[in-house]
Amino acid sequence: MPTQLLVPETLPAATAAETTTITALMAQTEAPLSGAPVPAPEAGAVLILLALLSPGEPKEPREK
Amino acid sequence: MPHQDTALMEDYARAADDLAGRLHRCLETPGSGAALADYVEGATDRRTALAAVRVLGPDVLAPALFGTRRIDPADREVLATALAHYPLDAGGTAETMCLDRVTTGLLHRAEGAVSGDGVAVDDAVDVDTFLRPEERWRPWAQQMAGVASCALPGVCGSLVEQARTRAADLGRGVARAMLRRDYRTAARLVRWTALADNNRAAVDQLNIEAVLRHLELCGSVNARLSLDVRIARLLRTRTRREGAG
Known part of the structure; x- marks a missing residue:
């Protein structure tokens, strides 16, 4: 097994961006609250209002 | 975040996911999955592969610890190389120091260099x-x-x-x-x-x-x-x- 391929001297030194990225990936932060739908009872009144305000059915065109 | 850092984050995250998948397969089916050294040597970008090893830290030793795969000298060298090539001393946190301590401790136990009850982080990090x-x-x-x-x-x-x-x-x-x-x-x-x-x-x-x-x-x-x-x-x-x- 050619282990000299893995020897650090043959690889350029890690940059600050690389070590910062690794630190960020190792960190396990809390996930943001899920975007899954949550029950919102107050939305019912809004929906009823929108239904009342919506335009009515289009009338059949009169034959000319 | 500059474009290069975003691309770097995506590359390293993808590599970490890939390595995690290999470790999972190795834990599911004893003896399966490529050795760490084969994984790094077969990677298109060795630096990214080493970064993935670094990110997963102690978990890369899970197959050896649960007895589903032996860890051989080449694998131990990969892990030691990853730790040496990406030192986190300057920008590290207490959490990364804990992870590094456990990684090096378990590596030394796998080499037979130390014995005893187990690896504790207390000699490197004041946990409290x-x-x-x-x-x-x-x-x-x-x-x-x-x-x-x-x-x-x-x-x-x-x-x-x-x-x-x-x-x-x-x-x-x-x-x-x-x-x-x-x-x-x-x-x-x-x-x-x-x-x-x-x-x-x-x-x-x-x-x-x-x-x-x-x-x-x-x-x-x-x-x-x-x-x-x-x-x-x-x-x-x-x-x-x-x-x-």
Whole structure:
């Protein structure tokens, strides 16, 4: 097994961006609250209002 | 974030997911999966592959610790190279120092260089300063999730003792994470509950088996989550076998 391929001297030194990225990936932060739908009872009144305000059915065109 | 850093984050995250998937397969089917050295040497970008090894830290030793794959000298050299090439001393946190301490400790045990009860982080990190025992359960549980890669066979010391002492708080953390659909945090806390073997009553209030099943069903596309769940299952089996013996 050619282990000299893995020897650090043959690889350029890690940059600050690389070590910062690794630190960020190792960190396990809390996930943001899920975007899954949550029950919102107050939305019912809004929906009823929108239904009342919506335009009515289009009338059949009169034959000319 | 500059474009180059975003691309770097994506590359390293993808490589870490790829390596996590390989480790998961190795844990599922003993003897399967490429050795670490083969993985790095076969990668198109060795630096990225080494970065993936660095990110996963102690978890790359999971197959050897659970007996599903031997770790040979070339694999140990890969891990040592990754640690040396990406030193985090300057920009590291207490959590990364814990993870590094466990990685090097387990590596030395695998080499037969040290013996004893297990690897403890206490000689490198003052655990009580960042994981204060009197801390409220929510921030405490989040910090335990941050060092959950230390929840492996052969690890002892303050981290494990805190997991055992505050098993009920681990359960609260799992329940909260599941309610928030933060499945990664839930999986990582379940790893710690597996080590709280002396406080089964507190842990069993939460149906850990149901939690694990839910995580397997909902999180199977996330490689690192799947790896945490697999390790949690193996820890539970191992802890119960040792308790029964």
